[in-house]
Amino acid sequence: GESVGLHLPTLSVQEGDNSIINCAYSNSASDYFIWYKQESGKGPQFIIDIRSNMDKRQGQRVTVLLNKTVKHLSLQIAATQPGDSAVYFCADTTGANSKLTFGKGITLSVRP
C-alpha cells in the first residue's frame, strides 16, 4: 500500500444512503482481494473477499466489485448505518503463502 500521509481520504454519507468505497491496486499478479474495516484503536476486521476469477461478490449489505482490467476494487455498502463509520482498507495477495498488501485507507463518516 502507498501511504497518503497523516490525512486519510474521507467519504461522508447520509445515514441510509448507499456508500461506494474505491481502491486501486498495483500488482497485476494479485489473485485474492479483501476488504477490511478498522475502527479507532482496533485491529482490521474482515468484511468480504473476492478471488480474481470473479468480478462480483455479495455479502450481507456489502458487495465487492473487481475490475482486473484497470486494477480497481470497490466496496458497496447498502443502507449505510452509523456503525459503519470506520476506516476501510482493501488488501491483496499474489498467492496462498504470500503476505497481504494493504491499499490506502479511506475514512467513512456517516451523518445522522
Added chain:
Amino acid sequence: AAGVIQSPRHLIKEKRETATLKCYPIPRHDTVYWYQQGPGQDPQFLISFYEKMQSDKGSIPDRFSAQQFSDYHSELNMSSLELGDSALYFCASSSVRDRTLGNEKLFFGSGTQLSVL
C-alpha cells in the same frame, strides 16, 4: 470464538530502550504476520512466520527481530527504539490448511500501541 491475542495493549518506552511484543494466534493457526501502522497510515507488512520458520520479510528494520515458538505464538523484539517506531503493531494469523482451501484472509489482533518518548 477465540481471536488473536496481543500483549501488551499499550507500551511506553524511552528512546534507545528495547521492547518485546507478544502475539498468540487463533488456535490451530500456524502462520503469524506482523504489521506496523503509523498514525493515519495503512498497515505495513514487517515479517511472517510459518511453522517457526520465517516465511516472508517486509520493511522490518534491522533493529527488530521476531520469532515463532513451538506453540505458534510469536514475539517481536525491538531494540534501540526511535521516536519513529511509535505506531500500532498488529499481529495476524492464518492457517496453511485454510489458505490451501482458498481462504486467505488474515485474522488480526487488537494491536499493541507503542509510544516512544
